[in-house]
Amino acid sequence: MRWGWMRREVAVAEPVLQVRALCIEWRGADGRANRVVDGVSFDLAAGATLGIAGESGSGKSTLARALLGHCRAGSAITGGSIHLDGDDLAALSEAELARRRGRVMAMVPQNPLASLTFHMPVGRQLEEVLRLRAGLSAAASRLRALELFDQMGLPEAERLARRYPHQLSGGQRQRVVLACAVACDPLLLVLDEPTTALDKTTEAQVLELVRRLRRARKGAMVIVTHDLNVVADICDRVLVMQHGRIVEQGPVGAVFSAPREAYTRVLLGAALRVEEASRAAPALPGPALLEVEGLGFRYARPSLLLRRAPLGPPILDGIGLSVARGEVLGVIGESGSGKTTLGGIVAGLLDGQAGALRFDGRLLPGLARQRTREQRRRIQMVFQDPLSSLNPRRRVGDAVMRPMRLFQGLDQREAARGAAALFEELGLEPALLSRFPRQLSGGQQQRVAIARAFAAQPDLLICDEITSALDASVQAQVLDHLAAMQRRQGTAMLLITHDLAVVWRMARRVVVMQGGRILESGATEAIFRNPENPYTAALLGAASRAARAGRPELAEARE
């Protein structure tokens, strides 16, 4: 018997999905109701792909689940309608919704590792969907599962089907979850952040697969993401959300080239624009401040038994770089590249196992407590998560004053004055000194962390993904303040990030890392305009898609 994809006859012109004035509220523990989705309306035609873009807290994930008629515990649809193929999902009973789920509408969840049952082989999980939702027999579902794995680009489908989720790579798991979702060729396919957990190479492969699916299917697709570059790559239309409301919607090309709303402009403004000039400041003359030679690092697994514990794979291998006084060096890499470990070693939180560090000409011991007080003072760090970098039980003023009292021996009053001055330089009201971290916004928290770092008057500042956890609208502000501080104080910086736009804005020189090694290093402008290494080229390509979508003429020049 030949089993093809189950096809549904759909009139192309009529919208398959019609959402009207949808409102979803969430009831908190204290009984108050919050509008998570507020008056959202849009249409989606068959065969079309819609991108729902927004930052965390915009309501996009809640909206995505509502499209399957599902609301997480504590939330409920309080108004509006969702018409899928004529039926209002908001008005159906749970049983009727269950009948449609998996067959008429399906979702590809965000975290494939957590979304697959860890104690069941992946093949069985797909077969379960086929048996129960597509009505296939046991034997037929086994065959079909292998076919689907094949179509998703998974090699050696038979062997892979017997494996458990934790034995597959991230990209493979994503394909498995995709297979489960498209198994019954649903009318509506929703993908929740399909590439967030993947590295750029795998991301490109998965996006290629999604593009293929889009061409092969007759149904509609919705992609929920915070990454505008992904939207630019695959979607026809885009919906920008903020605080539960639609800010702007329309065809991708139109919205990206001429955004009407300020918020959309801010989101797009964060996209990398290599054509414009970099704003990075030049370095100060003189000998190098920091030199790293042949640095290596592996994790040793601790063991109580006296046998030698097996070492893990090398996190860093033969790293060499130098930072001049007053210079900003960008360190680019994805997760797993070792860039955070590098920052930790320079800061003295980890001990490198091979190679040497030299600071101001002198050898720098590995761990902070082995270094001199001056060395500790002169190297400071700002971390990725602003909330966790401040002690929740302490007022933020105390956090900033501590290094002053520790290193400069100032008393309470002098330190308070110094802290107030720092706050003003960073655009924070001195009144905030007596507040607790949870009373400040993310951007304010990060600026407090920066103030704390500068309170020690360091010569080298290590910034580890300092804007990754912030909203797009706030990132620019924090970076501007940081850049101004850096110019005024002449502090050198090791700017560690995966965001190329940040590097373009702040760093004169850049180093590209992958898998614990340095692939390329040199002047930012030179490398970004003409990447030599194919990996760097891929990174740049992925990062500038949104910018290019708004400038179709550039798209020609680059591809």
Next chain:
Amino acid sequence: MIALILRRGALSLVTLFLLASFIFFATEVLPGDALDVSLSADEIANMPAEVMARRKAELGLDRPILERYLGFMDGLLRFDLGRTIITRAPVGEIIAMPLRNSVALAGVTLLLALPVALAIAMAAAQAKGRALDNAVSGAAIIGYSVPEFVTGLLLIAVFAVWWPIFPATITASTDDPLSVLLAAAPLAIATTIIGSIAYLGRILRVGLIEVMAADFVERLHLSGIPRWRIIWLHALPAAMIPGLSAAALYAASLVSGVVVVEMVFAYPGIGAELVRAVTRREVHVVQAIALAAAICVVLFNLLADLGIAALDPRTRR
């Protein structure tokens, strides 16, 4: 998998060795020995020093501690648990039957309590937040707040005094076959079961609730897979894993933890022996009982670890 068993087994033996040593030193450190306790103050005052010394030597109470430790370890390896000080009876014979009785009580309790606890936990987890769940949680808190001797006495008061359905204390004796013994102890079993259901039910419920909120459960729900299937084939096995270690630890503690129930119902178990031995300073008996309890704990932990390794593919590579 074999390597895992061997490694865990080796670690268990090391732990057992350390525990045995600890037990030895802890008990031998006790000031005053059996002789001091078994004789009255007058006799001690009147007994001449040499006679005292001779009697101590007979009982081996005067050798240096290291010698006694080696003797202890040597005895253990030969499964010789020594003799009681006062009556010179072999310790092994004294504790064998009570040990059997306590293990039987613990075993029956667990066998009956575990399925009930599981059923209650599942019902509560499914009805989370609603009346049934709150009622179950409330009952559980009461169940483990009330001390076991109180539960036992209440059961006696209700079912043996006011409505004389069951006997208040055990009428069977230590060496009776298990079937007779257990049949004569319905109230004792009921007491331990109540406590066990409360404790295990609570832990299992929390584990289940956590699993039900997991991402893979949500994916299955969004795929339209029926709820009962999600619970029985996906969520339950996942929740059993942490539940298994908790249950194992509890099972181990049950063997020695039923002391109070044994005292209330005069059940001829190892707890009663322990209290008797402590009051009489019968060091060897105390050591033997402590060792038996330690073996139970180590054994159950090992079984739980292996069970988890078998159930959870993430622990193998």
Next chain:
Amino acid sequence: MGAALRRPAALLGGLLVVIHLVVAIAAPWIAPFAPTSLLDAPLEPPGATYWLGTDDLGRDAFSRLLWGGRVAMLVAFAAGAVAVLGGALLGLAAGYRRGGFDDVVMRLVEMKLAVPTILFVAIFVTGFGQSVPVLIVAVGIIQMMGVVRTSRAAGIVLMEQGYVRAAQLNGESGPVIILRELLPNVADLLAVEFALRASSALLLVSALSFLGLGISPPTPDWGLMVEDGMALLESEPALVLAPALCIATLVLGMNLAAEGLADALGLDAARGGGG
């Protein structure tokens, strides 16, 4: 605290505890007779003079009931404090330093857990006497194990926080970091642990007294009263049921309060088990 009070269960629990505390503290003034005085009327049934009757030695049961919680509560709360303070410092240090120290601490905890509770106390008590300080220490050590595990888990998570790393790279020493940065951030966890440990301690003390290994006569204690009255269950049930009820309600109150506190603080009381 406000959120905790809004839950009926927690409120009930808190009320029970407060009532018991008040009664225990006020006992010397409100008890009709002295708890240890031998009145010439053994085994009197409950009546006008002796509200709960008298026991076999002729002591007034009601007065003994009012006094009965004092020592047990003292031991329970003190042992709870010992457990929480000792356990927190040990657990945080283990979670902070990891490596060899952590391994040793965890092995010790596991081994200690393998020793049956009654036995552990029995050894302590026979070695050092059956006094209140000895009981506090023994029960405290037993309860400490659970606190060590939860503090250690919390410590491991806190280690990853930015402000701990910032302190480390400024060269602040381990003990300073543990006391200044870590301890204040586990304060709410420790509050819940204290309530749980104290209630476990109370259960343990009562059971020990019942077995004759805990509080020693003639000090009035509920556990002792239950043991004394057990033989007379049929004739004088009040002698057994009244103290039993007191123990049950106090422990229940403490557990309800602990659960309510944990709920309000967003913590999970069931996870902190063990010991």
